[in-house]
Amino acid sequence: AQTxxxxxxxxxxxxxxxxxxxxxxxxxxxxxxxxxxxxxPSRQMILVIRQEAYKQQNAxxxxxxxxxxxxxxxxSLKISDSQLGDAAMYFCAYRSGDKLIxxxxxxxxxFP
Amino acid sequence: xxxVTQTPKHLITxxxxxxxxxxxxxxxxxxxxxxxxxxxxGLQFLIxxxxxxxxxxxxxxxxxxxxxxxxxxxxxxxxxxxxxxxALYFCASSAGQDYPGExxxxxxxxxxxxx
Numbered sequence: 605a606q607t608x609x610x611x612x613x614x615x616x617x618x619x620x621x622x623x624x625x626x627x628x629x630x631x632x633x634x635x636x637x638x639x640x641x642x643x644x645p646s647r648q649m650i651l652v653i654r655q656e657a658y659k660q661q662n663a664x665x666x667x668x669x670x671x672x673x674x675x676x677x678x679x680s681l682k683i684s685d686s687q688l689g690d691a692a693m694y695f696c697a698y699r700s701g702d703k704l705i706x707x708x709x710x711x712x713x714x715f716p
Numbered sequence: 717x718x719x720v721t722q723t724p725k726h727l728i729t730x731x732x733x734x735x736x737x738x739x740x741x742x743x744x745x746x747x748x749x750x751x752x753x754x755x756x757x758g759l760q761f762l763i764x765x766x767x768x769x770x771x772x773x774x775x776x777x778x779x780x781x782x783x784x785x786x787x788x789x790x791x792x793x794x795x796x797x798x799x800x801x802x803a804l805y806f807c808a809s810s811a812g813q814d815y816p817g818e819x820x821x822x823x824x825x826x827x828x829x830x831x
Contacts, residue, residue: 651821
C-alpha cells in the first residue's frame with residue numbers, strides 16, 4: 605500500500621527567509637502525482653503545487669518550489685521569501701488512480 | 717473561495733443519531749470526493765462519485781453512505797454516530813477528466829461534533 609510520511613510535525617521560519625518541508629512516500633507504481641496542500645486556520649484545503657512523476661523537472665509556483673527525487677521517493681517543498689500568510693498546516697499527498705493519500709502534515713509558523 | 721459549497725458548517729449531535737452532510741461541486745465539475753479529517757486518523761479519503769456513479773471507495777465505514785444526485789450535488793449520510801466520528805468532513809470536486817493529476821477543489825468543510 606502507498607504511504608506518505610511527513611517527519612516534521614512543526615517547523616518555523618523567519619519572515620523573508622527560506623524553509624523546506626520534507627515528505628517521503630512509498631509506492632511500487634511508476635506513474636503517479638504528488639501534491640502539496642496548504643490548510644490555513646480557516647481549515648480550507650488549498651492546492652499549493654503539483655508534480656507529475658514522469659517529469660524530471662521540478663515544479664515551481666512563484667515562491668513555492670519542490671525538490672522531487674523519484675529514486676529516493678522524496679518530495680520536499682521549498683518556500684522562499686516566507687510571508688506571514690504562509691503560516692498554515694502543509695500536507696503532502698500522493699495520487700495514483702482514484703485515491704488521494706495524505707501525510708500527517710507539518711505545521712509551519714512564520715515569525716516577523 | 718474554491719466554488720465548492722458545503723452545508724452545514726457546524727453540526728452537533730448525539731451518539732446513535734444520523735446526520736446528512738451536503739456538498740455542491742463547482743459549476744461543471746462531474747466528480748465529487750469526500751474526506752474525513754480527524755485528530756487521530758488525519759486526512760482520509762472516503763469515497764468518490766463521478767456523474768452520479770460511485771467511482772472509488774476509501775476508508776468509508778459501513779455506517780456511512782453517500783450519493784450524487786442528477787444535479788451533481790452530493791450527500792454524505794452518517795448513521796449510528798459514535799464519539800469517534802467527530803471530525804471535519806471535506807467535500808472536493810474536480811472536472812472529472814479522469815486523470816490523477818487533476819486538481820481537486822476543496823470545500824470549507826463541515827465540522828461534526830458527536831456528544
